[in-house]
Amino acid sequence: MSQLDLAAINADLGRNAPALVEWALGLGQPTIVTTNFRPFEAVILHLVSQVKPDAPVVWMDNGYNTEATYRFADEVTKQLGLNLQIYLPLRSRAHREAVEGPTPALDDPRHAAFTEEVKLEPFARALRETAPKVWFTALRATDTAVRAQMDPVSINPDGLIKVAPLLHWSSKDLHEYCVKHGLPNNFDYVDPTKGEDNRECGLHIAH
Numbered sequence: 070m071s072q073l074d075l076a077a078i079n080a081d082l083g084r085n086a087p088a089l090v091e092w093a094l095g096l097g098q099p100t101i102v103t104t105n106f107r108p109f110e111a112v113i114l115h116l117v118s119q120v121k122p123d124a125p126v127v128w129m130d131n132g133y134n135t136e137a138t139y140r141f142a143d144e145v146t147k148q149l150g151l152n153l154q155i156y157l158p159l160r161s162r163a164h165r166e167a168v169e170g171p172t173p174a175l176d177d178p179r180h181a182a183f184t185e186e187v188k189l190e191p192f193a194r195a196l197r198e199t200a201p202k203v204w205f206t207a208l209r210a211t212d213t214a215v216r217a218q219m220d221p222v223s224i225n226p227d228g229l230i231k232v233a234p235l236l237h238w239s240s241k242d243l244h245e246y247c248v249k250h251g252l253p254n255n256f257d258y259v260d261p262t263k264g265e266d267n268r269e270c271g272l273h274i275a276h
């Protein structure tokens with residue numbers, strides 16, 4: 070993997086999502102797609118599952134999703150026949166809230182531990198158990214300032230190849246893809262670890 074010419078791959082395929090997906094899957098390496106089932110997630114799930122129907126789709130269900138998100142997760146999983154692998158926090162939401170109360174606010178010192186418990190630890194566990202060499206996300210340059218600086222393909226210090234085929238897509242592009250392919254969408258999405266939009270919670274930065 071160390072021989073990959075990232076600059077050439079990004080230049081040649083970075084703005085061609087289907088070709089980038091084909092290239093990454095063509096490496097023949099263990100692969101995962103992560104999704105939080107936020108708006109437009111059906112696009113990355115469709116792109117990958119069309120080429121590799123059994124690719125593990127990893128979802129950390131933090132227990133705080135909206136009913137619409139749970140319904141969307143079930144609908145898109147069924148429609149695309151996804152190999153969905155759900156990772157849950159080690160403690161239930163009911164247990165946590167009974168002893169610690171509701172979700173801590175962003176400026177609460179307990180917020181970091183909350184994020185670790187409901188998102189980061191389950192993801193670390195998912196990475197250990199699925200041991201991917203290729204990791205697809207639907208990160209977009211417009212999400213945050215950090216993502217605006219990213220390349221569609223990068224390699225983390227552990228050698229994991231991170232692929233973001235939709236990095237340069239607009240919401241209009243994503244919407245049109247959904248319409249063209251008859252894909253469902255979900256706009257009623259909240260992430261309890263983020264108090265505001267455009268905030269990084271450390272999952273993809275840490276990996």
Ligand SMILES: Nc1ncnc2c1ncn2[C@@H]1O[C@H](COP(=O)(O)OS(=O)(=O)O)[C@@H](OP(=O)(O)O)[C@H]1O
Binds near residue numbers: 130131205260271
């Ligand atoms: N709960 C959950 N389950 C599975 N995968 C998840 C989850 N939260 C984040 N992600 C993956 O990380 C991508 C970035 O999401 P976030 O912006 O929420 O996370 S972070 O700020 O990087 O921590 C996010 O981007 P998308 O691919 O667009 O969904 C996912 O790939």
